[in-house]
Amino acid sequence: MHTCDHEQLHHMAAEAAKANMPQEEDVGRVAAVFKAVSEPSRLKILFALRQGEMCVYHVVEAVGGTQSAVSHQLRMLREAHMIKARRDGQNVVYSLADEHVLAVLELVCTHVKCKI
């Protein structure tokens, strides 16, 4: 049996944590969002799209890499609902999904003291 100086307090927190833990499925959905932006290559795309919507060609221009790699990355970001796409003629134009995305970016940048 475990005991620590704050046994009672920690035990209550643990019990509350179990009671308030989101469903496995929701945890997974939240984790998927974080995973989408956990790679520098994809994170750069979000930073780029802060400047406004862009078609794939210009995303490639902004962040570098091959068209194929960027296209794969865009798909993952879209599936995580971090960006949205609309077709415009021959082009597909990408932009940040909503204001949450910008807010999260800014929060984390503040957190790690990164000027953006």
Place this chain on the structure above:
Amino acid sequence: MHTCDHEQLHHMAAEAAKANMPQEEDVGRVAAVFKAVSEPSRLKILFALRQGEMCVYHVVEAVGGTQSAVSHQLRMLREAHMIKARRDGQNVVYSLADEHVLAVLELVCTHVKCKI
């Protein structure tokens, strides 16, 4: 040469994106934060610590898994500055690093419409 209906506009956005792209090192630091919470097992620890500080034993109680696995996960979260640790006798007590962590969690949960 590429052209799209919004060639001029997208090109300017791409140029601005390149000019305002954070340093490679900063992109990496931000990505590391997201990576830390991109695994359900680690995300659960953050959800758990919303209820208050806990020693390792009680984190294990709250989120499941082995002591070793949880300890590895705690280290990654600490290295990403998402949680902080203080020793208290035989125990090490963990808590969320600061208010940014809670704010980011809440934002993303709102984003994916997950009740927490």
Place this chain on the structure above:
DNA sequence: TCAATATATGAATAACTGTTCATATATTAC
């Protein structure tokens, strides 16, 4: 219809990552 342009995608592989197991370190009580 065909050619040209823009974007997407399946498969393969190399690199990365999470967990487990065994063990190490740190603290307390004796």
Place this chain on the structure above:
DNA sequence: GTAATATATGAACAGTTATTCATATATTGA
């Protein structure tokens, strides 16, 4: 000092993932 408890960690393996390459789809213009 030793024993017991709490936590941390290195190595290895299994599973995952990012990129590349080749190719497919979609749209436009002729």
